[in-house]
Amino acid sequence: MKTLHIILASATTLLLAWSSFAPAQQPADPQAFARGAKAWADNCARCHNMRDPKDFRDDQWKVIVSHMRLRAGLTGQEARDILAFLQGSN
Ligand code: HEC
16 A cells, blocks of 8 residues: 555656646756657667757657657657657757
């Protein structure tokens, strides 16, 4: 039970953290940004050339990453980190 509480509390924290940095121009969490940069390098050039983060706007990257998340088989965390990296680099 205690574990479940901890999991639920962390999930809520993550959700809150996510919703607070999801709106476009806020500074991304530096750790998410760093993890995202690595996950992006590891995953996003497997099937096609890398697109420059500057090629798309924040809202476009959001749609692209949700689509590519399925193709690349990313976890939700990896997808959020990659999005943080892309939106923080364009
Ligand atoms: C399993 C293979 C695969 C992986 C991994 C993958 N993609 Fe893709 N990607 C595709 C395919 C296939 C298309 C074109 C068809 C489509 O849109 O589904 C595409 C299209 C795209 C496009 C639009 C076409 C363009 O270049 O303008 C972008 C942008 C893109 N991917 C970015 C990413 C990013 C960012 C990642 C990492 C999160 C990623 N892709 C990982 C297969 C992949």
